[in-house]
Amino acid sequence: MDCQHVEPAADAASRRCAHCRSHRLVRHAELLDLTVAHVDADAFYCSVEKRDRPELAALPVLVGGGTRGVVTAACYVARMRGVRSAMPMWQALKACPDAVVIRPDFPKYTAASRALRGLMQQLTPLVQSLSIDEAVLDMAGTEALHGAPPAAMLARLANRVERELGITISIGLAPNRLLAKLAAGLDKPRGFGVLGADARQWLAGKPVRLLPGIGPAQEKRLATRGITRLGQLQGLSAREAQALLGDDGPHLAARARGEDGRRVDPARETRSISAETTFNADLADAASLERHLWQLCEKLGGRLRDGEASAGGVVLKLKTQRFLTRTRAARLGTPTVLPERLFDAARQLLVREVDGTAFRLIGIGASPILPLQDADVADLADPSMPRRVAAQAAIDRLRDRFGKSAVQRGRALDQG
Incomplete structure (x- = not known):
């Protein structure tokens, strides 16, 4: 080699x-x-x-x-x-x-x-x-x-x-x-x-969790039916697999045999753009959570712009002190890379989760990922959009030249 x-x-x-x-x-x-x-x-x-x-x-x-x-x-x-x-x-x-x-x-x-x-x-x-x-x-x-x-x-x-x-x-x-x-x-x-x-023979003796997409929960469900190895799935007909495992059964049996009809398509890239932070101490109050959320929205907006992409929606992630994860999502009316638009959408999701629970982590992600040219286009509903886009571009230039702390918005400085 x-x-x-x-x-x-x-x-x-x-x-x-x-x-x-x-x-x-x-x-x-x-x-x-x-x-x-x-x-x-x-x-x-x-x-x-x-x-x-x-x-x-x-x-x-x-x-x-x-x-x-x-x-x-x-x-x-x-x-x-x-x-x-x-x-x-x-x-x-x-x-x-x-x-x-x-x-x-x-x-x-x-x-x-x-x-x-x-x-x-x-x-x-x-x-x-x-x-x-x-x-x-x-x-x-x-x-x-x-x-x-x-x-x-x-x-x-x-x-x-x-x-x-x-x-x-x-x-x-x-x-x-x-x-x-x-x-x-x-x-x-x-x-x-x-x-x-040789793949089918090689796969036969492997545990079912080897297949991408089979997590611990599905592994347990298969085990309750006596299926722990891929070889046990390989011989199932489509009808047998559906009867035993439901609608996903035939697809699962085909993958166990090493079959995959997906094409390589550069236009169908799977990307994840997000930002998250773990707190030094668990947080439960809305003001503190929102302050961290704003900082993450600024990071996410920057990563979207760097990746020449935009967000068609936002995904909020919260992890409790017991390591239980809450995930909430919302679509945007139009794609964006602006931190304030990301924050406005994510904040609406956050306020529904502030119920006294102490959280150790908060994260924000973009989903779906859309082209950058679709983002923050002026329309009659928001004629101020070009000014907001220009203001963000000016902030980016100043931070590139003088550092990320050179320009801070008031929300980032609020300790309330």
């Missing part, structure tokens, strides 16, 4: 590449025929931080909030000690007391993500981003363009990413999106997994 050399069949038993002597070899009967790839950046946030601070390379690194926050990302050194994403930070530091904790720097991660996407688009125009650190590629028909099969071009991509971006990726190659995603997780980090006609 390291030198992208294709080994002849006679050397299939070799443990090292005959050209570069690397032990990182990829072998599969269909290796040169498969065209759907899943690219997953390894411990992305932490990898970017280690790239910029080489002295942290061998150390456990966590990206996330303070002692009451949660782990946004954990490097592989920390994962070996039992730390996982979304784990409370205090619990992570108990398991890994020497971890280096770094506050998230989303603009930096976004820049790295765009650079990675640019390299992928040099292989094929059919690149569909799934998140900031994952994408799926359809490389059918690209061999004539590049003079090499997709597998070789993907190996070159992995090397370019390490050399030019200073991070690593894992790659899955398969006949469809589902299997490509599963293959990408076979040998992380710096992995190159392949699944083809």
Whole structure:
């Protein structure tokens, strides 16, 4: 893999590449025929931080909030000690007391993500981003363009990413999106997994939770019906699966067999743009919650503008002191990136939840994500919109030049 050399069949038993002597070899009967790839950046946030601070390379690194926050990302050194994403930070530091904790720097991660996407688009125009650190590629028909099969071009991509971006990726190659995603997780980090006609047999012995989309609740429901392995789903006909598991049964049985008819569609990207904060002490009063909500709406508006996107609606997230999550959503009349419009919509959701419950976390997200050009367009209902957009642009310019604290709105300073 390291030198992208294709080994002849006679050397299939070799443990090292005959050209570069690397032990990182990829072998599969269909290796040169498969065209759907899943690219997953390894411990992305932490990898970017280690790239910029080489002295942290061998150390456990966590990206996330303070002692009451949660782990946004954990490097592989920390994962070996039992730390996982979304784990409370205090619990992570108990398991890994020497971890280096770094506050998230989303603009930096976004820049790295765009650079990675640019390299992928040099292989094929059919690149569909799934998140900031994952994408799926359809490389059918690209061999004539590049003079090499997709597998070789993907190996070159992995090397370019390490050399030019200073991070690593894992790659899955398969006949469809589902299997490509599963293959990408076979040998992380710096992995190159392949699944083809052998996928059904490989899947048969795996637990049902391996399938993306099957969470703990559905795993328990399947277990009550005696189904714990994917092989138990594979043989079900569509009628049997529906009778046993309901309307989702046939689709679930098909995925258990490794079947997936989804196409790679760059126009159907799944993105999540949000901001959240964990309080130093639980909060229950409306004024304090609204102050934090405003700050998050300013962050969300900035992230939308940086991502050339807008919000067609807002999603409010609250987590109680008992770690129970409340999620509320509302659509907007027209898309926006303006903090005050995001806040007005989110505040209406928040006031319904202020009932004496103490909250440890508040978050705000945009859903659906829409194009930036659709946002905050002047109309007869709000002729002041161009002035509001211009005012926000002026604030952004001043903050870019003098720092984020250079301009503060009165609501951010209200300690009431």
